[in-house]
Amino acid sequence: MYADRYRLLLPAVLAALLVPGPALATDTDSLRIAVDTVWMITAGILVFFMQAGFALLESGMARAKNTVNVLMKNYTDVCFGSIAFFAVGYGLMFGSNPSGWVGEDHFLLLRGEQLDYGLLFFQTMFAATAATIVSGAMAERTRYRGYIIGSVFIMGLIYPIFGAWAWGSLYDGNGWLKRMGFIDFAGSTVVHSVGAWCALAGVLAVGPRLGRFSSDSRPRHIPGHSLPLVALGGFILWFGWFGFNGGSVAKADASIGLIVLNTHLAAAAGVAGAAFTLLLLRRPLLATMLVNGSIGGLVSITAGAASMSPSFALLTGLIAGAVVIVAGELLLSLRIDDVVGAVPVHGFCGVWGTLAAGLFLDGRLFDPQQMLVQIIGVGAAFLWSFPTAYLLFWAIAKLGGLRCTTHQEQRGLDYTEHYELAYPEFQRQPLHPAIEDAVGDRATQEVRRAERV
Amino acid sequence: MLNGYDAIVHATVREVLPPSSQTLALAAWEDQSIDPARQPSLRELSRQLCAAAGHTELADRFYAVLLRRFFAQQRAHASPAVEAIKPMPSRQTEASADAAAQPPLFAVMVRSFLAQLHPDGRNGNDTLAGALARAIPDRDRRLTLERWLVRGDAANAPVCGLEQQRAIMHGLYVQACEDVGPVAADNALAHALRQVRADPRAAREPPERWL
Numbered sequence: 309m310y311a312d313r314y315r316l317l318l319p320a321v322l323a324a325l326l327v328p329g330p331a332l333a334t335d336t337d338s339l340r341i342a343v344d345t346v347w348m349i350t351a352g353i354l355v356f357f358m359q360a361g362f363a364l365l366e367s368g369m370a371r372a373k374n375t376v377n378v379l380m381k382n383y384t385d386v387c388f389g390s391i392a393f394f395a396v397g398y399g400l401m402f403g404s405n406p407s408g409w410v411g412e413d414h415f416l417l418l419r420g421e422q423l424d425y426g427l428l429f430f431q432t433m434f435a436a437t438a439a440t441i442v443s444g445a446m447a448e449r450t451r452y453r454g455y456i457i458g459s460v461f462i463m464g465l466i467y468p469i470f471g472a473w474a475w476g477s478l479y480d481g482n483g484w485l486k487r488m489g490f491i492d493f494a495g496s497t498v499v500h501s502v503g504a505w506c507a508l509a510g511v512l513a514v515g516p517r518l519g520r521f522s523s524d525s526r527p528r529h530i531p532g533h534s535l536p537l538v539a540l541g542g543f544i545l546w547f548g549w550f551g552f553n554g555g556s557v558a559k560a561d562a563s564i565g566l567i568v569l570n571t572h573l574a575a576a577a578g579v580a581g582a583a584f585t586l587l588l589l590r591r592p593l594l595a596t597m598l599v600n601g602s603i604g605g606l607v608s609i610t611a612g613a614a615s616m617s618p619s620f621a622l623l624t625g626l627i628a629g630a631v632v633i634v635a636g637e638l639l640l641s642l643r644i645d646d647v648v649g650a651v652p653v654h655g656f657c658g659v660w661g662t663l664a665a666g667l668f669l670d671g672r673l674f675d676p677q678q679m680l681v682q683i684i685g686v687g688a689a690f691l692w693s694f695p696t697a698y699l700l701f702w703a704i705a706k707l708g709g710l711r712c713t714t715h716q717e718q719r720g721l722d723y724t725e726h727y728e729l730a731y732p733e734f735q736r737q738p739l740h741p742a743i744e745d746a747v748g749d750r751a752t753q754e755v756r757r758a759e760r761v
Numbered sequence: 762m763l764n765g766y767d768a769i770v771h772a773t774v775r776e777v778l779p780p781s782s783q784t785l786a787l788a789a790w791e792d793q794s795i796d797p798a799r800q801p802s803l804r805e806l807s808r809q810l811c812a813a814a815g816h817t818e819l820a821d822r823f824y825a826v827l828l829r830r831f832f833a834q835q836r837a838h839a840s841p842a843v844e845a846i847k848p849m850p851s852r853q854t855e856a857s858a859d860a861a862a863q864p865p866l867f868a869v870m871v872r873s874f875l876a877q878l879h880p881d882g883r884n885g886n887d888t889l890a891g892a893l894a895r896a897i898p899d900r901d902r903r904l905t906l907e908r909w910l911v912r913g914d915a916a917n918a919p920v921c922g923l924e925q926q927r928a929i930m931h932g933l934y935v936q937a938c939e940d941v942g943p944v945a946a947d948n949a950l951a952h953a954l955r956q957v958r959a960d961p962r963a964a965r966e967p968p969e970r971w972l
Contacts (some may be wrong), residue, residue, distance in 0.1 A: 371947070518935065518938045518939075518943055518945040519937075519939055519941075519942045519946065520943070523939065524940070528943070528944070529944070530940035530942075530943055530944055531944070557914030587946075692773075714931070714934075714935050715931050717943075718934045718935070718950075718972070719972060720932060
């Protein structure tokens, strides 16, 4: 079989030898750039598909009456946020950065080159991931408009500025964390922890759902409406993560093999770690917890996927699974209502993953100097994103746009914010007057008639 | 032989008022109870009996004891689920049995919600009291509504507009969320809706209007 393949390749190799040297080099470079670009775009598309995973996971973990609201937030934060990232965020994050703090050009990509476009597309998907983490944590009691305003600021300002410190710049100068040697390959801290600290700020600003905690502070379980959606969302996120980490090489080369393998192993170990921890704590093996365990594993390997061996990736994921469970319990004991567990999964596992990238660095295991840099990076992410996001959500709340009313919580945000129901066959609610006639629902018309009387 | 209501009033008189004035209060009660149609509210009854006994300062305590006994007897006589908050027999309800046989749909909804929330009958009245406290600032009106919703006598239904009914249902939901959690509150609300929709009157009064 291999002999046949070589026989077919031989004429092509001979033809290549016959062409002049410089032309061959140019063609090879062009081919490499083309292949790299195709891989990066493909990876970007995979990362975009993660939005579907987030939407399914978060809506499945919410009650049926809030499904449309969660879906709408996931669908539209990408849209508004992408515009903000294109206009401002990309320049702040990757523009020329001589000071090491913030990018100063490439806003609206006015001076773009061919390679920039693919990179901007790929990085926009990363920014969208950071923003969408917030929606799940704040689900079921946050107003749609308030959330969208928040996500625009996260994608346009909070995420890019920290990104400039750790990843900037692509053109001139380096971020101060990057200069120190901070390792965060695909964004355990830059993307996931920043998103999670924004989520934590939002959750604190908006407060817990009605009745989430009893008067003596005991948490009450509020199950989501669809575990199949949760599981499917988990699978899609896992699938998309191969692009998230694999695409972060920004070129199509052999290193992708290790990265993708590490990614997969960490996710699998995350489930095992969560399961062991639940068994140790004598808790049932809840599907939501195991799915979160896999995502925790994925988040944790994101920082060191390219720089640690597969066995350490396994260990990183295993510990991340335990972190998801323990951090979830910690938040509940503090009366923090995070609907999907975004803060334990993306925040705490992001921190662990970034530290693990320093601990298990190939060739420099347990290097204290590197660990110090990693700790500084993790701390800087929190100190920048949490207070800024809290200020942002506090301001939105003060303007009356963050927390929905208790009546909206009773009716569900689908009806009160969007006038649409996710499952109209099973949810009988009056609809918006503008569409009730089209729907022709008798109960709705009766209610309207009674109200008019 | 004393009926349930008589027994409660007699016991309250004996507990609250001094022995020397109990006869006067009971005589006033006998006068009151001749005409069931003109029977006053529990609050008013307390005032009148204490005034007749010459101890107006005890009216509040009398009312509190009367209410406690009233609800305690209700719980004692109640069977689980819906029975827990069915109206106890009284002279008035006996007199207007036909009207009471079909309590207003809104009261059915409230009672069904509470019965689902507290199947053992306990704490249902606390939830209702908490909800009304949220929805209705005026204390007297609140107590009148509370009594009406618990006893459910259609004849004395207080005027209660749609907005106020909505506020009461919402207050009940919020109180239920705090008392037993949002999952149980959602289930109870869905159950109450189903029960009311099964009533033929729901065609004219869709229960969704109270949400």
